[in-house]
Amino acid sequence: MALPDTSQYIPHLAYDSVVFGFSKGKLKILLMEYHATGWYALPGGFVRKAENLEDAVKRGLFERTGLKEIYLKQFHTFGDRSRYQPKVMKTILEANGHAIPENYWMLDRFFSVAYYALIDHEKVTLTPDNLSDSIAWYEIDRLPKLIFDHDKIVQKALQTLRENLDRNLIGGNLLPDRFTMNELQAVYEAILGEKLRRTSFQRKMLSLDILDRHEKLYTGKSHKAPFLYSFKLT
Amino acid sequence: MALPDTSQYIPHLAYDSVVFGFSKGKLKILLMEYHATGWYALPGGFVRKAENLEDAVKRGLFERTGLKEIYLKQFHTFGDRSRYQPKVMKTILEANGHAIPENYWMLDRFFSVAYYALIDHEKVTLTPDNLSDSIAWYEIDRLPKLIFDHDKIVQKALQTLRENLDRNLIGGNLLPDRFTMNELQAVYEAILGEKLRRTSFQRKMLSLDILDRHEKLYTGKSHKAPFLYSFKLT
DNA sequence: TCAAAAGTGTTAATTCTACACCCATGC
DNA sequence: GCATGGGTGTAGAATTAACACTTTTGA
Structure with a gap:
């Protein structure tokens, strides 16, 4: 499996998704676990050069959950310098056995547009991507430590979800x-x-x-x- | 005045700001008018490679208004392909007498993180930037036609402001x-x-x-x- | 006929609205 | 005094919260 090429994607721009599900009385989100490192992260991805931002998110969610119709809401864009940690990304790529080219684009600084999604837990067929060996549900109050600023992203997603719950009557999407x-x-x-x-x-x-x-x-x-x-x- | 060089800024990423002020009983926002073309746009800018996203917005607002302490809120990131209109940007640059290099970065596709700001109308000293010959207040219900998707950005800013008005008690910032x-x-x-x-x-x-x-x-x-x-x- | 959980009726508490009223000010 | 706009009191309406009551179900 070759590393993705910069020519296909917008550089410096990513998305992360906080996918909420509900099962056995618990609110849960989807997390990926990366090969070998044992690190956890939100499912995210990159935007193709001729693709709408939101379509990129839908594409990523479809690949991982099999769902096309999803309640999706953009809630914040994260752009602090402190989230730039190239060593973490380098370790993840290397743990997958990749030889990393000089100045490889995935090791650049990234801005991430964050979305949350609400889905019916029962309808999902989970499929890991190339870099992760597992994708699974984790209870919202028993999350493992996440890479980068993904903890902060989850907290902001939860906060926004709570604020929007009454206004938008979105509980049923779960x-x-x-x-x-x-x-x-x-x-x-x-x-x-x-x-x-x-x-x-x-x-x-x-x-x-x-x-x-x-x-x-x-x-x-x-x-x-x-x-x-x-x-x-x- | 030379054109900005790509090496200084993150490519494909911009911000736009909807700066609200209140005067003579009217709600107003700041707009720039570009040289020669007579086109109007929101004050925006680019993010330096080693700069926090929000700091970039504050820098831009300071340059144009002279204010350092500003109520600032990120409300949406716009990333549809339809907002990519290189001819418009090309016309603006050329109207300023610039010779545009091959594959110039400012003519690429841009994703824009949008913020709204609330400021005390009386405290502002308006300063145009290099590409525009004026920056001025315009009544919110008498706006000229704006370039790109800036109309949509203004509408979304206004909508978010209204929704947040009671919750966050922000009216006083104006x-x-x-x-x-x-x-x-x-x-x-x-x-x-x-x-x-x-x-x-x-x-x-x-x-x-x-x-x-x-x-x-x-x-x-x-x-x-x-x-x-x-x-x-x- | 009993326990458990679902659904509804009723009343009390609270908040919101409308209108009236009084107050301060400068002419 | 009088007109004008600022501030508050109060009664009624509307909404919300609390609790009790009735209904349905399978054992």
């Missing part, structure tokens, strides 16, 4: 098409990091007039069956 | 240190584009516990003198 009110509440609680009152939550969601109610879900448990809901089409 | 409640209300009305109720506004601002009340301002008018207020230090 669930399957149909879900119970309890599941939706669990998503909100995981994102906000706090417990919510059951009855208030239910009333608030219903009053927003954004949910369609469908048939009941019989779980076999000995209690009233909850309704299934879906988000209204705009 | 006023002198001390101001009357009426002036503050005028700022909010100009930003939101709607009239607010005088008594409700006063009560709301006071209830937020973010203002210090100072001496009265005697204007010479035949009515009760309004108090001056300032924003509390954090």
Whole structure:
């Protein structure tokens, strides 16, 4: 596998994505683990010279998750000098057995446009890329140490997600098409990091007039069956 | 005046700034007018190779306004291919009498990180840069046509400013240190584009516990003198 | 018939709105 | 005094929060 050539990509510009999923009551994100080094990083990539910025992000997410339709939001661009750590990138490339050319572009200073994505955990088929031997879900409050400023990027993503949660009613993007009110509440609680009152939550969601109610879900448990809901089409 | 050399700046990366000011009851932004062409653009610039992104923006704003301490917020990065219009940039450079080298870097595709700034209109000393013969204030609802996607950038800046107005209590950055409640209300009305109720506004601002009340301002008018207020230090 | 969880009704608390009222100021 | 605009009191409306109550389900 050859190293990517600078002629194909915009130099100095990258993107990083914080991909949120929800499973077993926990909010999680996708991380890559790099060969040999044992280092973790956000899934990111470069922008082709004739490609829209957002299309580059979608391309990268599709390659790694198999999903084409994804809720995607740009939230910040990171451009401090302190994030420039060529030795880290050099180690990662070398651990993959690459011989690094003189003045290789991937060792330059990079500015990174960060996006967060919300996806249905169940729909994903994870595929590692060339430099990493694994991509997997990690609980948001049990993340390993990340390279560069990726910790900061995750924190900012989480902060932005929380701020946008009510305004944009985006919690449903983390669930399957149909879900119970309890599941939706669990998503909100995981994102906000706090417990919510059951009855208030239910009333608030219903009053927003954004949910369609469908048939009941019989779980076999000995209690009233909850309704299934879906988000209204705009 | 020589053209800037690529060796000094990061290629393909620029910033644009939407600088808001408030004067005579109107919300305004700074625009540059380019020599000869009569085209208008946002004040922007490039990032030096060893410079933090935000420091580049501050440097540019200082050169043009003389202000060092500025409320500055990054709100979006624009990276669509459609914003790449080398002919426009070529025309601007040539109108300044420059001979353009082969493959000149300023004619490449650029990604622009956009910031908005809030400043006290009275404190500004405007200084044009090399390529433009004027920099001046323009009312937000009477803007001339702008080059590239700068119209879109302005709209997005305004939208973000409105969304952040209440959350971040930033309206005061457009006023002198001390101001009357009426002036503050005028700022909010100009930003939101709607009239607010005088008594409700006063009560709301006071209830937020973010203002210090100072001496009265005697204007010479035949009515009760309004108090001056300032924003509390954090 | 019981426990568990879902859904809704009701009342209290709080916040928001509208309007009125009083106050200070200069003529 | 009077007109003008600044500041606050208060009653009603609207929204939110808290708690209790009823319903449904399978054992």
